[in-house]
Every structure is written in structure tokens, then in C-alpha cells.
Amino acid sequence: MAILLVASAFLPVSYAQTLSTKKFEMAPIELQQFIQRTFLTHPRLTAAKAEFNAARAKYTAADKAIYNPELELDGEETDIKTSSIGLSQTIDWGDQQGAKTAIARHQLNAALAKLQQERQKLLGDLLMVLSDFKNKSQLADLSAQRLALMKNFFDVAKQKHAAGDLNQVELDLAQLAYSESIFDNAKVLAEHVEAEQAFYALYNVNAATNKALPTMIVDFQKVTLPDEFEQFVMSLPQMQIVRSNVEASKNTIKLRQSEASADPTISIRGGREDKENLVGVTLTIPLNIRNSYSAEIEVARREYLQAEQLAQQAWRNIRKDIIAKTRHYQLTQKAWNQWKTSGQLSIQRQLKLLKRLWRAGDLSTTDYLVQIKQNLDTQSAGIEIQTTLWSSWLAWLNATAQTESWLQLYSTKESIK
Numbered sequence: 001m002a003i004l005l006v007a008s009a010f011l012p013v014s015y016a017q018t019l020s021t022k023k024f025e026m027a028p029i030e031l032q033q034f035i036q037r038t039f040l041t042h043p044r045l046t047a048a049k050a051e052f053n054a055a056r057a058k059y060t061a062a063d064k065a066i067y068n069p070e071l072e073l074d075g076e077e078t079d080i081k082t083s084s085i086g087l088s089q090t091i092d093w094g095d096q097q098g099a100k101t102a103i104a105r106h107q108l109n110a111a112l113a114k115l116q117q118e119r120q121k122l123l124g125d126l127l128m129v130l131s132d133f134k135n136k137s138q139l140a141d142l143s144a145q146r147l148a149l150m151k152n153f154f155d156v157a158k159q160k161h162a163a164g165d166l167n168q169v170e171l172d173l174a175q176l177a178y179s180e181s182i183f184d185n186a187k188v189l190a191e192h193v194e195a196e197q198a199f200y201a202l203y204n205v206n207a208a209t210n211k212a213l214p215t216m217i218v219d220f221q222k223v224t225l226p227d228e229f230e231q232f233v234m235s236l237p238q239m240q241i242v243r244s245n246v247e248a249s250k251n252t253i254k255l256r257q258s259e260a261s262a263d264p265t266i267s268i269r270g271g272r273e274d275k276e277n278l279v280g281v282t283l284t285i286p287l288n289i290r291n292s293y294s295a296e297i298e299v300a301r302r303e304y305l306q307a308e309q310l311a312q313q314a315w316r317n318i319r320k321d322i323i324a325k326t327r328h329y330q331l332t333q334k335a336w337n338q339w340k341t342s343g344q345l346s347i348q349r350q351l352k353l354l355k356r357l358w359r360a361g362d363l364s365t366t367d368y369l370v371q372i373k374q375n376l377d378t379q380s381a382g383i384e385i386q387t388t389l390w391s392s393w394l395a396w397l398n399a400t401a402q403t404e405s406w407l408q409l410y411s412t413k414e415s416i417k
Helices: 013-018 029-039 043-062 096-162 168-203 229-235 237-260 294-340 347-359 365-399
Strands: 070-077 081-090 265-273 276-284
Touching: 029 096, 043 096, 070 265, 081 276, 096 168, 096 237, 096 365, 168 365, 229 237, 229 294, 237 294, 294 365, 347 365
Parallel strands: none
Antiparallel strands: 070 081, 081 265, 265 276
8 A cells, every 4th residue: 555654753743733744654663672672771872962962052051141140349548548349241232142142042953853863773773784794685585505515516527527528628617616616705705894884883792693683574565755745745753954054054144243342341349448339330331443344244044045045955855856766766665575476486496497407408508507697696686686775775864864664663752842
């Protein structure tokens, strides 16, 4: 059944409620639980949360007053005894505090979207590494089977050559096929080791000895683009990051303008001079004559213009990426379904039949090797197609920010308060 994209749990609630969608089937429970156990305590997630918390701390700091009051105590004793106490306060006339708070808030919005994006990417990496290890294991098993088959073939060929039933050219061909299988097996094993180490680096466990690895049997369902596609693109975390950066850049203009304002300082003093009381008020206003700070304001305006233009291009890129990955997944899924329904015979049955025909002399050595290779290559191609399908599916989930939804790991609890 065809489905529409589902708004992720961390998308804006108002939009998620109005987007017309149909839910897709979720990942198998076994797979959900396996990923969740690693995901919730993963160093990458912990680091991403720390980065977000740092942005939240910056927001708290930005909301503090720009200037603190100053206390002045003065005492002098000559023929006349003089003492005074004064208090001065510089006024944030241009509202630097407001501008800095607004910038920090937009940066915090971007940090939250970045955290959500990192969650999606980490989940995708965990799934991809698991899938790659599983598929490389299947290829290693198939390669080992091919190696054993070619060794047996070469041993039988030597016996037949000794009995005069096989000429030297055919014996050399059998030896060449066996040698080739040795080299190919070494390459496949090296790739399997690499996949195993990639799994260890991400999961911190040995995949080869882990008995709890879930099966990767997944219903690869059909997908289409959503209704209100343009709005959907705007609501994605990767677009929220760009939009928040644009707003932060916009408020930087206000900050530069506020920094250029003349912030006055008011001072109040009181004291005694001999037997007389003293009271004084001072107003100090800086004169921005030699430097009006207009250059800084112009820089901020240019940077805001740059951010706007980059945001427009980012929207195009994200939109293009979703459409391309949706189409890629659709084509890969179609190829996978065709391969599954192509009526593949049992590999063991085919191999036994070919071996019997060759031993009986009903099949030449060349034809036997060609058909063996074709059979094994077909099985290998099926595994490769499945790997490509997994990769395409995960890329689509990541591009549409739905990996968490598929795994039932709904949005982060981090919020802006």
C-alpha cells in the first residue's frame, strides 16, 4: 500500500497536525529494541546533547543585563576632611541585551534542530552498519562456499586428468578457477573484517560473537512525496537550522545598531566636606564622532543578505535531495521485488545438477565453470541489491527526517524553555 510521508515528532506541532498523511508500517520490534539499547547511551548522542545544552547556557547568559552598577568610595583628609560615596549605572540605551537575547534564541533553535538532525543521522548510521555487517557476512558465506566448490572441482579435475578423461588445457582451466576463487575469497573476507570493525566502532561490541543481533527482515514499503510538499520541506530540521541562522543574522544587524548607540552613564554621589553635606549628579554621554560604527552595521547587513541567499539555495538542495532519494528508493525497491519474484531455483540443487552433468561428461569444463560463476554471481547480486535497498531506504528516512518515527524513538525531550 502506497504511503505518504509522515511528519516527524519533532516537527512544529501546528504543522504536524495539519499535514495530510498516512502512517507507514513501523520497524520490527526486535530491531527497534536492539537499536534503542545502543542509541540512548551512545557517545555521539551524549555529545550532541552537550552541544545543545551549551547553546541553552549561552541563551541564559545572553539574557543577562549588559552593564552592572559601579560603587565608588572616596575619602580625603587635609585641613578639611572630605568623604563621599557614589553609585553609577550605564544604561543600555540601544537595547543590546534584547538583540543578544534574540540572537541566542535563534541559535538555540538551530542547536535544537541540529540535535534532532544528529539523532536521525546516528540512527541511520547504526542501521546501516548493522545491515552492512549482515550482508557482508552473507557474502563471506557465499564466497566460502564458492572456494570449497572450486577446490573440490580442481581435486576432481586432477583425478580425471590422471585417468586420461581430462586434457591439460581443461586441468589448467580448473586450476585457474580455483586460484581466482582464493583471491576473491581473500577480498571478501577483508571487506567482512572491515564491516565487523565498523560495527565495533559504532556499537562497542563484537558483532561476530554477539548472539543478540536482530534479523534484518523488513517490509520495504512503497513511498510517495507528501501533499503540501513545499511546507513539509520548510519544516524539516535541516531547513530549520538554516532559517534560524538567517534570523540570528538578521538580529545581528540590530545588535550592531545598538552597539553604535550612545549609552549614557548616570552617577549619584553623596558625602560630607568638613561640616557640609555634599550631593552630586553626573550624566556622561559618549560622543560617537570619530567612529560611528556604520561599517560594522554594513557588514552585518551584507552577512544577512548572504545568509538569505544561502537559505534559498539550501531549500532547493533539500527539496531536490528528497525527490531524488524518493525516486532512487522506488527504483531500487522495484528491482528488489523483481529479483525476489524471478523464480530463483535453489542454489544447492543447481550446483549438484551441474556437477553431476560435468562428471558424466555431458557438460564441458568451460560450460560448467561459466554456469557455476553465473549461479554464484546471481546469488551475490541478490545480496548486493538488498544492501543497496537498505542504503536507499535509510537515505530516504534521513532525508525526510523519519528515522525516529520508523523506529518508534520519538523526539528528544530537550526543549527551549
